[in-house]
Amino acid sequence: MNLLLLSGSLRAGSTNQAVLNTAAELAPPGVETVLYEGAGDLPLFNPDDDAEGVEVPEAVAEMRRAVGAADAILICTPEYAGALPASLKNVLEWTVGDAGTYRKPIAWINAAGEASPTGAADAHDSLRKVLGYVGATIVEEACTRIPVGRSAVGTSGTVTNQDARRKIARAVETLTRAAQ
């Protein structure tokens, strides 16, 4: 079972990235996790670069291989300016061309903490909408809100709060069980 971890935040010390690092650390036996780290290197989606007979840029091909190899995907994203970060939307736009996310079991952990006054609700509403357009199978029972502030991220880049760690482990287990 391959679980792809996809962050909507590109910055160092990201709380969303920390949640995914923790998901990797706590994944149950038999679950191989792969952190997708190429979102910042993907070109902006352009249908001309994804047309019949055109070879897609290598960064896109690499992302598609990672998505294709995944049995399930866990997303953790902040909200920027009332919606999904452009980098994450860009990844999802590129998956349309090869239907990589079609029927792929996907869940998210909303880690919005005190820095996010609206609880990133609009970002997750738009994530749900976009995942609907790309035909993903949203694993509702694994989608959850686990607030993680910056102070809950340790020097190793994982979440230190025990309650949050338990909830992250539960979300990973629920998603991967549903995907089996």
Ligand SMILES: Cc1cc2nc3c(=O)[nH]c(=O)nc-3n(C[C@H](O)[C@H](O)[C@H](O)COP(=O)(O)O)c2cc1C
């Ligand atoms: C440019 C910018 C725009 C933001 N816009 C929103 C927003 O619209 N709604 C919200 O709840 N938080 C917003 N935030 C707060 C981020 O969601 C918050 O900082 C989040 O924790 C960042 O996650 P990270 O630590 O993984 O990078 C914004 C932050 C930045 C830098």
